[in-house]
Amino acid sequence: MSKAVKIIMGALAALVVLVGAAMVLAVMLINPNDYKADIEDAVRKQTGRDLVFNGDLELSVFPWIGVKTGGISLSNAKGFSEKNMFSLKSADVSLKLLPLITGKVELRNIDVVDLQMFLMRNKQGVNNWDDLTSGDKDKQKHKAEKTSSDEKSGLPINLSVGGVNIQNAGIVWDDRKDDVRQAVDDCDITIEGFAPGNPFDFNVHVVLSSTKPEVKADINTSGKASFSPDFKQFVVNGLSVVVDAVGQAVPGGKGTINLSGDAAMDMLKGSADISSLVMNAYGLSAEGRLAAKGLNSKSISFSGDMNVPGFNLKETMAQMGIELNTTDSKALTSVGMNFNYSGSPKSIAIKDLLINLDETKIKGLFSFSNPDRPDIVAQLGIDKINVDSYLPPAGEKKAAPKDEKPAAKEDPKSGEGLIPVDLLRKLTLKADLNIKHLIAKKANITEVVVRARAKDGVLTVKPASFNLAKGAFTSSAVIDVRGKDPVMSVNAGLTGLDGADLARQTTGEDKFSGTMSFNSGLSTSGNDMKTVYANLNGDLGFKVLDGYVSGFDLVYLVGDAFSILTGGAWGKRDSKRTEFGEVSATAKITNGIADNRDLVMKSPLLRAAGAGKLDLNKMVVDYALDAKVVGTLEGQGGKSMKDLIGLTVPVTIKGDVADPSVMVNMPRFAAILAKSGFNIAGSVIEGVGDVLEGIGNTFGGSKKSDGETKSKKNPVQEIGGAIKNLF
Numbered sequence: 001m002s003k004a005v006k007i008i009m010g011a012l013a014a015l016v017v018l019v020g021a022a023m024v025l026a027v028m029l030i031n032p033n034d035y036k037a038d039i040e041d042a043v044r045k046q047t048g049r050d051l052v053f054n055g056d057l058e059l060s061v062f063p064w065i066g067v068k069t070g071g072i073s074l075s076n077a078k079g080f081s082e083k084n085m086f087s088l089k090s091a092d093v094s095l096k097l098l099p100l101i102t103g104k105v106e107l108r109n110i111d112v113v114d115l116q117m118f119l120m121r122n123k124q125g126v127n128n129w130d131d132l133t134s135g136d137k138d139k140q141k142h143k144a145e146k147t148s149s150d151e152k153s154g155l156p157i158n159l160s161v162g163g164v165n166i167q168n169a170g171i172v173w174d175d176r177k178d179d180v181r182q183a184v185d186d187c188d189i190t191i192e193g194f195a196p197g198n199p200f201d202f203n204v205h206v207v208l209s210s211t212k213p214e215v216k217a218d219i220n221t222s223g224k225a226s227f228s229p230d231f232k233q234f235v236v237n238g239l240s241v242v243v244d245a246v247g248q249a250v251p252g253g254k255g256t257i258n259l260s261g262d263a264a265m266d267m268l269k270g271s272a273d274i275s276s277l278v279m280n281a282y283g284l285s286a287e288g289r290l291a292a293k294g295l296n297s298k299s300i301s302f303s304g305d306m307n308v309p310g311f312n313l314k315e316t317m318a319q320m321g322i323e324l325n326t327t328d329s330k331a332l333t334s335v336g337m338n339f340n341y342s343g344s345p346k347s348i349a350i351k352d353l354l355i356n357l358d359e360t361k362i363k364g365l366f367s368f369s370n371p372d373r374p375d376i377v378a379q380l381g382i383d384k385i386n387v388d389s390y391l392p393p394a395g396e397k398k399a400a401p402k403d404e405k406p407a408a409k410e411d412p413k414s415g416e417g418l419i420p421v422d423l424l425r426k427l428t429l430k431a432d433l434n435i436k437h438l439i440a441k442k443a444n445i446t447e448v449v450v451r452a453r454a455k456d457g458v459l460t461v462k463p464a465s466f467n468l469a470k471g472a473f474t475s476s477a478v479i480d481v482r483g484k485d486p487v488m489s490v491n492a493g494l495t496g497l498d499g500a501d502l503a504r505q506t507t508g509e510d511k512f513s514g515t516m517s518f519n520s521g522l523s524t525s526g527n528d529m530k531t532v533y534a535n536l537n538g539d540l541g542f543k544v545l546d547g548y549v550s551g552f553d554l555v556y557l558v559g560d561a562f563s564i565l566t567g568g569a570w571g572k573r574d575s576k577r578t579e580f581g582e583v584s585a586t587a588k589i590t591n592g593i594a595d596n597r598d599l600v601m602k603s604p605l606l607r608a609a610g611a612g613k614l615d616l617n618k619m620v621v622d623y624a625l626d627a628k629v630v631g632t633l634e635g636q637g638g639k640s641m642k643d644l645i646g647l648t649v650p651v652t653i654k655g656d657v658a659d660p661s662v663m664v665n666m667p668r669f670a671a672i673l674a675k676s677g678f679n680i681a682g683s684v685i686e687g688v689g690d691v692l693e694g695i696g697n698t699f700g701g702s703k704k705s706d707g708e709t710k711s712k713k714n715p716v717q718e719i720g721g722a723i724k725n726l727f
Contacts, residue, residue: 032057043074047132050075055090066094066108077128082118082174085128089114107161115169123176160195182210196229199237213249232267239263251320257281270296274304282319284311303342310336310356328389334358346371360385375428386439417486417527424481429454443468443505457482469505471497471516488532489523499547514547514580522589533592533616540594541586548579561649561664579603585610592616596623605629614657621660623653648672 036053043051055070073087090113096106120128169187173180188205204221223239241259261277274290288306313332314324324332339353347369355362364380435448448466452459462476475492500513522538525531553576585599592615599610607630612623627649650665650672 032059049077049085060094065096066092068092068094076118076120077131079122079126080120080128082120082128082172084116085118087114087116088112091115105160109162110164110166112166113168115166117171118174119172120174121177125177161191161193163193164189164191166190178212180210180212182208184208196227196231199224199226210249213247215245215247215249217243217245219243234263234265236263251282251322253321255282255319265295267296270294282316284316285309299344301342301344303340305338305340307338308336310334325392326390327393328386331358331389357385358389373426373428374423376431377429378431380433382433382435382438384437384439385435388439388442418529418532419479419481419486419527421481421486421527424454424459424479425457427454427459429459438466441506442508443502469498469502471495473497485525485531486527487523487525489521491519491521493517493519499544509550511550512547514544514583516542516544516547518542530617536589536592536616538589539586540589541584543582543584544580545582546580547583548577550577553578557649557651557664561666561669579605587614589616599625601625601627608651612653619657620655621653621657624665625651625653627651647676 033053033056036057040051040053043049050073052073052075053070054072057070058068060066060068069091071087071089072091073084076082076085090111092109092111094108096108118128166187166189169184169189171184171187173182175181185207186205187207188203190203192201194200201224202222204219206219207216208219209216220242221240223236225234225236227234239259239261241257243257243259244254245257246254258280259278261274263272263274265272270293272290272292272295277288277290279286286306286308288304290302290304292300292302294300311334313335314326315333317324317332326332335355335357337353337355340351342349342351347367349365349367351365353362353364353366361383362380364378366379367375367377369375429452431450431452433448433450436446438445438448446467450461450464452461454460457480459479459481460477463474464477465472465474467473471494473492473494475490477490478488480487495517497516498513499516500510503509503511503513518541520538520540522536522540524533524536526535580601580603582600582602585596587594587596589595594614594616596613597611599608601608601610606627608625608627610623610625612621614621614623629645629647629649650668651662652665653660653662655661
């Protein structure tokens with residue numbers, strides 16, 4: 001070592017000794033408590049607030065330079081209810097003196113007890129710290145720029161801490177303007193032996209509370225972490241987060257969430273990785289991994305996978321305060337899924353999706369990008385699903401909350417419509433659905449295929465098809481929202497449907513039968529049901545071969561009406577069903593009114609032709625059917641119908657579409673009989689009103705409610721008077 005170096009080193013050592021000696025003497029000779037009053041006066045003059053020392057100040061210099069204080073409080077700004085803005089019970093901070101010469105910051109311990117901070121805003125929007133931050137904005141800007149420059153320099157921070165112990169800290173945000181109070185209470189932080197490059201244990205306990213939303217959460221976090229010397233890399237192993245929450249905003253009123261895993265972040269590479277992630281909540285467990293890139297750029301991306309082992313969804317929902325009652329008690333008791341995902345702040349993609357829903361397997365993929373102009377791709381394949389199993393039990397009705405108001409009627413001018421026009425104009429969609437076997441309303445539906453595409457304001461569904469009861473249904477539809485009002489069109493067709501098979505599947509009874517087919521081509525415009533019906537135009541047609549319809553016996557209605565008008569007696573033929581060899585019709589729909597002129601019905605006993613209208617605007621039907629007897633009932637449990645053969649029997653179908661009245665048009669039938677030479681006795685005519693009232697139900701007569709007959713007469717019950725007026 002050269003002589004010059006020795007001289008410099010000796011001088012530095014002497015300087016350190018002198019400085020140290022001076023500081024020791026200062027501590028010995030100067031009592032910091034003598035200056036508390038001066039400090040309090042200076043703060044009061046600068047801020048108008050009271051800074052109060054509730055305990056003694058203690059200074060230490062060598063080998064540790066530090067300060068230890070008792071209670072300290074800073075009063076609140078004028079006009080705020082809380083007495084103090086800041087307070088603490090005690091604090092002790094010290095750092096080693098000699099390492100400072102080499103640029104190393106070595107803290108012994110940081111101990112803080114009962115640190116409390118009250119941040120408030122009054123109803124006028126004034127914060128309780130505004131008076132403390134009204135200094136020179138240029139200085140603040142310079143400080144921010146300097147901080148940013150220091151961060152970019154990348155110089156390592158040589159810092160170590162013997163330990164951190166913060167007990168019962170709290171921060172309150174009391175916003176009187178928005179009537180919200182949020183708080184961090186009972187905050188305890190313990191860090192053992194922190195030093196860059198060396199793992200350290202940490203424990204954090206905190207209680208979070210809020211009035212909007214109403215929630216209180218007790219959170220415990222622990223693990224072993226480490227930082228790189230430049231604080232650009234961070235690793236935590238054995239992370240454990242336990243949240244116990246209560247409040248109205250918490251599903252079920254209370255809940256516990258356990259989260260564990262390992263995490264690593266590298267800001268130099270702009271990457272983060274969370275592995276072995278496990279979450280348990282409400283009886284559900286989820287396992288996964290998350291990796292992110294580009295955190296220090298605008299090209300952030302992430303990817304990972306998620307696995308949810310089988311769990312009982314009913315029990316989970318019950319814990320969350322939601323009761324799920326299903327027709328099948330075992331439904332929703334075994335649910336699980338797994339998938340891979342990737343994305344960015346404006347996109348998400350899910351691949352290799354596999355959902356196990358009880359005995360159903362669902363596979364698919366999904367992607368979404370560009371929230372401003374959504375681009376969606378979805379594919380879903382289902383092997384077999386019985387949707388009836390997941391419906392509420394028969395007869396169960398959901399009780400509406402007592403304070404729930406009736407839903408307001410839709411206003412066509414409100415801007416809310418059947419079709420989300422604004423969304424469709426921006427949407428790009430490619431969606432495919434395939435279901436091998438679907439059970440709905442007890443019907444077995446197979447090979448369900450739906451293909452939906454949307455682009456530039458046009459949504460096309462082609463095809464939407466399925467097989468049902470030996471029949472095949474296929475359709476296509478287009479919704480075009482490029483103009484002022486949505487324009488819609490649909491074409492559909494059904495061939496080979498076995499009506500008897502369908503009836504047995506859906507009802508378990510022989511309600512109807514026949515081989516059915518239909519076709520339709522419809523178009524309309526508008527964005528509310530009233531307008532859609534009013535603008536509906538198109539054609540439809542159907543044909544049913546070799547079948548029957550249960551519920552009424554058209555032949556019996558004809559014969560009974562004949563017997564009433566002629567004074568004779570009719571047999572006991574009523575089979576409660578009408579058989580036919582063919583029923584077919586076509587209709588022209590104009591502005592929501594379907595007009596049919598060519599209904600044809602052929603059966604062994606009857607031939608019928610009909611015409612009428614169905615008004616979809618009012619949902620009413622007005623239809624007339626002329627039936628002609630062409631056969632005899634001899635040998636079929638009835639009496640001879642030779643007197644009726646060749647006669648036309650008029651039948652009317654009128655009323656609400658959901659529950660029309662089907663009856664013989666008695667006045668017209670009486671006129672036909674009289675014209676054909678039948679003798680209609682006066683005594684029968686006089687009493688026919690009473691007779692008809694007695695058989696009102698046969699002709700679609702009066703209905704009862706709560707065991708009482710309605711006071712309003714059925715049209716059948718008034719036919720007698722009409723007949724009398726004819727003679």
